[in-house]
Amino acid sequence: MIEGLRETILKSATEGQDMLSVIVGQEDAKKKILASLLAGHHVLIEGPPGVGKTTLAKHLAAALPAISAVKDCPYHCNPEAPVCPQCKAKKAAGTKLEGITIRGEQRFVRLQGSPDLTAEDLLGDIDPTQAFKFGPQDYRAFIPGKLLKGNRGVVFFDELNRVTEKLQNALLQVLEEGLATIGPYDVDYPADFVMIATMNPRERAGVEELSDVLLDRFDVVKMSYPETAEREKEILLKHGLKMDNVNVPDNVTDSIVSLVRATREEPWIKEMDQSASVRATLSLYEKVQAVALLEKRAEATVDDIRKMAASSLGSRLKPSPESKYYDSQLNLIEDLLESVLEGKRR
């Protein structure tokens, strides 16, 4: 358990605060995530893009207390009990390890899952030239990996299901043993972090199955698109960029929300899981203001939605091959918008 995590969660619960208030709604998911973390488990959040997974993890780290860590150590080693090769070597040589203060938001590292990510990227590697010069056990031969930069903090692993099976196995060892082993070398050191990983819910190109043994190391929590249009509007008003000198009337905001939500219910795209995320709602909200400004108007209109919808939504929507919209996302967007504006959809 990383320092201060349990205390931070318990304190905010005791005080009746929502420490994840940055995420609007999703009460059930937030409670499950906090319960898992309090129990000392890693969390895998399953949900579509744009529902606030990154924001949630960052916010959680920022709530953590400051800690003392060795100056210039990428692993935030505790000066009293260093773990990385560099600090251990310095300590063994009798050098005093100078401590600096690391704030909560610095106790965060983000990893992007991709098929190109290697075990060396994640855990670190040995530089052959330096190893030849000083020996493979020497800290000077060591190239730090990204995962260990999250030592004593939150490791956010986005799209974990896009990494190779080989990498999953490397990660499994760290999660199981709390120890990272560097390739073929007999160099390992403890890694203490809490992992918040994400995966997209449906199969897409380039997605690996997560192995059962790896899944077993996580509590899986589902997050979804905002539960209601009201919630989504609340997110829009909270996080959307508000430009000076442009008013966005309620009916325009409502139509934006309804349009994006309509794409999620659209049968031709629903199965593809390419429907528009909250980012599309935000993007459209910002663009109707921008176009009003460019046209020197003080108010955004429904017509601005018509002008900007394609550029905010077009690339996100992939109609299925059987659909009459297969080659014409634009017609799909226009038809959806018309039905929203005519009030056929809510």
Ligand SMILES: [Zn+2]
């Ligand atoms: Zn260190």
